[in-house]
Amino acid sequence: MRELGRMETEAQRLPSLRASHRTERGNRSAGPKDAADEIDVSANGKGIKDPLKMVWRRGFIRLVLVSAIVWMLLILFALLFHLWSCHSSISFLSALCKKDSKVLGILDTMGLTTKQQHRCPIPLMDDPDAIVIPKRTPDAIPKFLKYVLEDDQGNANEKSQPLFGGHQSWKQRENSFKLNTTMKVHCGFVKNGGAEMDAVDVKYAKKCRFVVASGIFDGYDTPHQPSNISLHSRKLFCFLMVVDEVSLDFIKQNVTVREDSDGGKWVGIWRLVTLHHPPYDEPRRNGKVPKILTHRLFPQAQYSIWIDGKMELIVDPLLILERYLWRGKHTFAIACHKHHRSIYEEADAIKRRKRYARPLIDLHMKIYRYEGMELWSPKKRTISDVPEGAVIIREHTAMTNLFSCLWFNEVNLFTPRDQLSFGYVVYRLEEFKFFMFPNCEYNSLFMLHRHTREHSSVVEWVKSLDEFKGNKTGLKESRGGLGLWTPYPGDLNSVQLPSVERTSPAG
Structure with missing residues (x-):
């Protein structure tokens, strides 16, 4: 009889333990959600964030990043076009280039230009x-x-x-x-x-x-x-x-x-x-x-x-x-x-x-x-x-x-x-x-x-x-220069200056 009573007592405890485990598991799964709800409520209570503002802020950041990337690509394209025009054989494009520009100077310091070497070693004696x-x-x-x-x-x-x-x-x-x-x-x-x-x-x-x-x-x-x-x-x-x-x-x-x-x-x-x-x-x-x-x-x-x-x-x-x-x-x-x-x-x-x-x-x-x-x-x-x-x-x-x-x-x-x-x-x-x-x-x-x-x-x-x-x-320039003191003895009216091909963009 004593054994039978103990078995009944354990049988009663098992359902209660199962119920308590289920409750604990339920509390664990519900815990983060409840905490989030509490945070959201707290946040809304302070007026700092809401879902619409968060979406707007993330979109604005993406827009700024994309705009910056596009702007950098445009600048890089402009620099490459400037460099290419300075060395182009097409007279119109080479005419757009200014050899003394700061842009070309920056490109030169970066080693991106292909212009001719301006300095070279001189075969000098040592002493x-x-x-x-x-x-x-x-x-x-x-x-x-x-x-x-x-x-x-x-x-x-x-x-x-x-x-x-x-x-x-x-x-x-x-x-x-x-x-x-x-x-x-x-x-x-x-x-x-x-x-x-x-x-x-x-x-x-x-x-x-x-x-x-x-x-x-x-x-x-x-x-x-x-x-x-x-x-x-x-x-x-x-x-x-x-x-x-x-x-x-x-x-x-x-x-x-x-x-x-x-x-x-x-x-x-x-x-x-x-x-x-x-x-x-x-x-x-x-x-x-x-x-x-x-x-x-x-x-x-x-x-x-x-x-x-x-x-x-x-x-x-x-x-x-x-x-x-x-x-x-x-x-x-x-x-x-x-x-x-x-x-x-x-x-x-x-x-x-x-x-x-x-x-x-x-x-x-x-x-x-x-x-x-x-x-x-x-x-x-x-x-x-x-x-x-x-x-x-x-x-x-x-x-x-x-x-x-x-x-x-x-x-x-x-x-x-x-x-x-x-x-x-x-x-x-x-x-x-x-x-x-x-x-x-x-x-x-x-x-x-x-x-x-x-x-x-x-x-x-x-x-x-x-x-x-x-x-x-x-x-006559006063005191000299262009001093054609007597008229030039030749007929210059018939002289045609030779056509010149522009061989250098810097010229």
Whole structure:
């Protein structure tokens, strides 16, 4: 009986346990829902969230993310299109490209551009002290070179003050290209024509046999100190910075100018040489005096390296002379242009970029075309007719001095865009030999700095030849330039300038 009672008691407990387990399981499954309901109620009670707001917020976030992705894809597409247009052979697309744009600069720093390499290693010697300076190159033809010092105004229809470049006649110009043992040519520095140096600077320059020369005119720059200059070169070279009075005042206001006991003015390694009474009204043309006529300004110099005022020389000058003159037995070296080979292509680029008056460029080119100057071709004896004139390396022989004089006479007579005149003088003076080195080496010789401002003159913005006519004899810029002192002896009306194919988007 006792066993039977115990079994009945256990039978009664099992249903109750099952019921309690079911209740517990029910509570477990219902727990999260009840908790969620409590949270929702709590949330609704506080007014923070409801189902509609949650859906709206998630949709807004998705919209922002999609818009950002689309915007980034558009920017990437625009960058790729800009890059592609800059290297496209289609003239319309390449015309849309601006080579100096910030976009292209960013792409270049990222390594995404495919433009040509601007810098390359220069095969220089390691030690300037190990360089042996060779003997001077002997003069052959011409052997003796003399200069016109008095301005003969018999060719001008009216008397005027002497001009720095003189009133060169067309016959004199033609004869200057005919080589003789002894020659006398116009070469600037005509008496009372301007560009006088202080006596203290003349005295200092007489001791200079090796010269690094530069120039600043119209206050558009300040001197940049050369770097990597050996002690040997510091002792051997004179570093001469030619300035006008406007630039001297500007330099004094912006950098420290030291004056020595003799009255010479210095900015770091540069000796400032002031040219008084600038010979031209155009600062750009005044800058050609020390650049091209370095041998006239510093007549005792045997070797010279010219660099434009906006550049910082970063290679030892003695290494430059060894690489570009002595190693190949050259007397004149200059870099080829980065983009152009033909002067007509360069002239077209100058007009397109508004770097000088279009009618004056056209007149300049028509005269050269009339006189037989052809487009550059691989058949010519030079790799290009257009140089990068910011660096010129010379041994001052009679031939290189003659070339410099004739080059300057073209700049004096026509436009100051000397890259146009260089190839013409090479064409006329066939006996002149020189070394034109790769442009990437040119870019490895210096660091380029921006001008503080651009200089220009009224002449540069002439829109027609009628604006430029001074009198019945033809065109005259006051005190020189486009000095057609007598009418040109040929018929230019029938001259057609050759068509130019734009070979470079940057040109």
